[in-house]
Amino acid sequence: MKKYLLVFWAGILLLAACQPGASQIVVQDAWARPAGAGENGAVFLRITNAWPDDDALLAASSQVAAAVEIHRSSMQDGVMSMTPQERVELPSGQEVVFAPGGLHIMLVDLQQDLKVGDTFEVTLHFENLPPQTVTVTVREP
Amino acid sequence: MKDLSKRNLLWGGLVFGLIFAIGLWQALSQPPSFRGALLEPLLPAPPLQLQTSTGEPFDLQDYRGKVVLIFFGYTSCPDVCPTTLAEMRLLQANLGADAADLQVVFITVDPQRDTPERLTTYVQRFSPQFLALTGAEEALQTVWDDYGIFREIQEVDSAAGYLVAHTARVYAVDKAGNLRLTFAFGTSAEDIQHDVQILLQEATP
Numbered sequence A: 001m002k003k004y005l006l007v008f009w010a011g012i013l014l015l016a017a018c019q020p021g022a023s024q025i026v027v028q029d030a031w032a033r034p035a036g037a038g039e040n041g042a043v044f045l046r047i048t049n050a051w052p053d054d055d056a057l058l059a060a061s062s063q064v065a066a067a068v069e070i071h072r073s074s075m076q077d078g079v080m081s082m083t084p085q086e087r088v089e090l091p092s093g094q095e096v097v098f099a100p101g102g103l104h105i106m107l108v109d110l111q112q113d114l115k116v117g118d119t120f121e122v123t124l125h126f127e128n129l130p131p132q133t134v135t136v137t138v139r140e141p
Numbered sequence B: 001m002k003d004l005s006k007r008n009l010l011w012g013g014l015v016f017g018l019i020f021a022i023g024l025w026q027a028l029s030q031p032p033s034f035r036g037a038l039l040e041p042l043l044p045a046p047p048l049q050l051q052t053s054t055g056e057p058f059d060l061q062d063y064r065g066k067v068v069l070i071f072f073g074y075t076s077c078p079d080v081c082p083t084t085l086a087e088m089r090l091l092q093a094n095l096g097a098d099a100a101d102l103q104v105v106f107i108t109v110d111p112q113r114d115t116p117e118r119l120t121t122y123v124q125r126f127s128p129q130f131l132a133l134t135g136a137e138e139a140l141q142t143v144w145d146d147y148g149i150f151r152e153i154q155e156v157d158s159a160a161g162y163l164v165a166h167t168a169r170v171y172a173v174d175k176a177g178n179l180r181l182t183f184a185f186g187t188s189a190e191d192i193q194h195d196v197q198i199l200l201q202e203a204t205p
């Protein structure tokens, strides 16, 4: 009887793990460059939408900066410019890469130094799925 | 029959030797192939009549016999400028003792916000050997124009205030003071190092 109970609870746990929510948007390799208080920083990461429906990243927030924005750097005729993004599409089953020279989460007016080895939290806000907080590691690229 | 095969072997050896010699001669007589874009015609690098962020006058003439890498950017830039400066640091580290003849120079495209103190803090984070240059807007404009730097303030809806679109190339000045090469953004540190090593091996004029 005890054995059956164990299987029952294991089943409940398994079901809980499969509930929609935190694990449907998979964020990997979140990192930021070292930067000083008062400067601007950038967070890079990879977002995979493992949910059957499309979603979009609408905003990000963090305690470490006065403001957090989503930007895209782009190159035209050797000239680099940055454009704030209102939304970044996250198509179902696809990975979107935030990397140097492209998409980045911009930390405007850092409230603290970001030193190599430090970690801090950034919360990502999506159109459909609940917000997700990820830990960002400060490192050299 | 035996004689014939001996003769064939001799001829074969001769032909092989000839091909080898031609190849060697070609390899030695060809100019080194650069991975960055060669600037032609070869002209002296335009002067940089600016000040270092620590307040000393800067003169490019003082850097004859050194290879100077120049990059234009601004300290509020969190992505492209740090990416390039981090590459420069990696290059400097990889060169080891040879880096003594290398000078990395960062020139602001945003004098309004880039105070000397801000510039110093910014470049020193990458390397204490890097120099940041600034000056009066007029002097900077001359430098931007001379180096063909496009630079435009963009009023965007950002908490960062305005952003600055700017040419994101690295320029290499050789030991003779000529503006020699330019590297597009994203050129790997390895490719830049390949070219810088060739420039470092050139004789000091």
Ligand SMILES: [Cu+2]
Pocket (backbone or CB within 6 Å): A071, A072, A082, A104, A106, B078, B079
């Ligand atoms: Cu940005």
